[in-house]
Amino acid sequence: MRMDFRRAVRGCWAVGVLLLAALPARAQTQADRLYLSYGLSGGGSLEAGGVHVKERQTLELRVPLPPVVVGRTYLLPSVGYETRWMGASAPALEDETVERQFHRIQLGLTAVRPVAPRWLVVTGVLASTRTDFKSSFDLSLDTSWVAFAMARYQFQDTPGLGLTFGVVALWPFDKLPVIPMLSLSYNQGPYTLEVGLPRLTLLRKLGDTVELGLVGALDLQVLRTRFDPELQALNASYLRETQVRVGPTVNVHLGRDLWLSSSVGLSLINDYALLDRERESLNVRGLDMGPAPYGRVVLGWRPGRPQAKATSPRPAP
Numbered sequence: 381m382r383m384d385f386r387r388a389v390r391g392c393w394a395v396g397v398l399l400l401a402a403l404p405a406r407a408q409t410q411a412d413r414l415y416l417s418y419g420l421s422g423g424g425s426l427e428a429g430g431v432h433v434k435e436r437q438t439l440e441l442r443v444p445l446p447p448v449v450v451g452r453t454y455l456l457p458s459v460g461y462e463t464r465w466m467g468a469s470a471p472a473l474e475d476e477t478v479e480r481q482f483h484r485i486q487l488g489l490t491a492v493r494p495v496a497p498r499w500l501v502v503t504g505v506l507a508s509t510r511t512d513f514k515s516s517f518d519l520s521l522d523t524s525w526v527a528f529a530m531a532r533y534q535f536q537d538t539p540g541l542g543l544t545f546g547v548v549a550l551w552p553f554d555k556l557p558v559i560p561m562l563s564l565s566y567n568q569g570p571y572t573l574e575v576g577l578p579r580l581t582l583l584r585k586l587g588d589t590v591e592l593g594l595v596g597a598l599d600l601q602v603l604r605t606r607f608d609p610e611l612q613a614l615n616a617s618y619l620r621e622t623q624v625r626v627g628p629t630v631n632v633h634l635g636r637d638l639w640l641s642s643s644v645g646l647s648l649i650n651d652y653a654l655l656d657r658e659r660e661s662l663n664v665r666g667l668d669m670g671p672a673p674y675g676r677v678v679l680g681w682r683p684g685r686p687q688a689k690a691t692s693p694r695p696a697p
Contacts, residue, residue, distance in 0.1 A: 415680035416441050421623070421647055422673045428666030433650075434467035434477065453493045456504075460486040464601075480605055484510040498534040502546075503527075515606050522604060525551045530561060540568030544576075554602065554620075554659050583631070591631035595643055599623040602655070611654065614662055618655035624648045625674055641678040646671055 419438040426433065440462040448455040467479040490504035506526040511517050530546025541564075548559045563576025570585040572593075578600075583593035601621045627645010634640055650669035654662045 413681050413683065414443055415678050417676060417678040417680075419676040420674065421650075424650065424669040424672050426652070426667055426669055428664060429470050431468050431470045433652075433669055434469070434479075437465040439463050453491055456490040456492065458486075458488045458490075460484075460488075462486075466603075478608075480512055480603075482510055482512050482603060482605075484508055498536060500532045500534075501530070502532070503529045510603070512605065515604070528561075541566050552659065554655075580626075583629075589633040591629075593629050593631075594626070595629045595645075596624075596626040599625065602659070614654065614664075615656045616654040616662060617657040618659060620653040620655055620661075622649060622651045622653075623674075627674070637681050637683055639680050639682050641680065642676070644673070644675045647674045 417438075417440045419440075421436040421438075423433045423435045425431070440460070442460040443458065445457040445459065448457075462484040464482045464484075465479070466482075467477050469477045486506060486508040488504060488506040490502060492500060492502045494500050504527070507523065508526075509519075509523045511522055526548060528546060528548045530544055532542055532544045535541045535543070543562075543564055545560075545562045548561055550557060550559065561577070563574065565575075566573040572581065572583040572585075572591075574581040578598035580596040581593065582595075583591045585591050599622070603619045603621070604617060605619055607616050625645060625647045627643050629641060629643040631639055631641045648671050650672050652667040652669070654664050654667070656662060
């Protein structure tokens with residue numbers, strides 16, 4: 381895969397909105413801590429060729445490494461791994477199922493630095509490589525790079541309200557090499573709100589052990605894979621998958637810093653497209669699958685908020 385739009389954009393957006401918010405001891409979310417997740421999306425039928433898409437599965441692990449402090453700058457390395465299972469069948473294949481399994485490895489480095497009261501700046505780079513360990517590996521075609529630069533402003537009059545803005549540069553890219561980013565986050569009392577692209581989160585805490593809410597996400601994958609000779613004749617080199625998901629979520633505190641998050645909802649958009657070697661669409665019609673159910677379970681480590689140390693009054697001289 382040359383570019384994973386969702387991972388790239390969500391990674392930098394989450395760092396800007398959530399990791400920066402966590403530095404002054406605000407609540408954290410799944411994007412900026414150690415977690416292991418499993419996702420399952422329902423299948424469906426495509427009009428083109430009577431293709432039936434099988435259920436899609438995703439297993440993901442993310443490990444933030446120990447930070448390095450240089451003066452007032454925090455350097456935050458991270459490593460991630462993801463495996464994705466996909467499959468399809470068609471009458472032309474005589475009921476034979478074509479299955480693919482993709483593996484993605486990602487390395488990242490983020491720099492965070494306060495520059496003024498209520499202002500933080502974050503920059504970083506992410507490198508991702510994806511392969512199915514069966515096709516020939518090409519470093520230029522199967523590796524993607526993302527660089528980002530953003531700033532966050534914490535409003536003084538409204539505690540917990542912050543605005544993050546900046547730009548994200550992608551290479552290689554599908555349509556735009558640089559994407560502007562803008563998001564708003566609110567974390568005060570029992571409520572947590574995150575509004576931006578590609579994710580929407582609304583949570584309400586019920587005591588110290590349960591959080592209920594609604595989540596939405598955009599997932600855009602571009603996969604380089606092996607095609608049948610008929611599709612190779614069309615110069616097809618990539619498969620692009622687009623999903624828009626929304627559904628309720630429940631987060632449960634298991635003890636210590638462990639949380640279990642589960643979400644079951646509906647994937648409103650499930651579209652596919654064939655791309656050539658230059659990532660231009662081949663404009664093949666009938667690749668829209670329609671809505672399908674989805675579910676996701678996440679076991680994550682969420683560090684607790686630092687507790688302020690009690691201080692006793694100094695004795696009078």
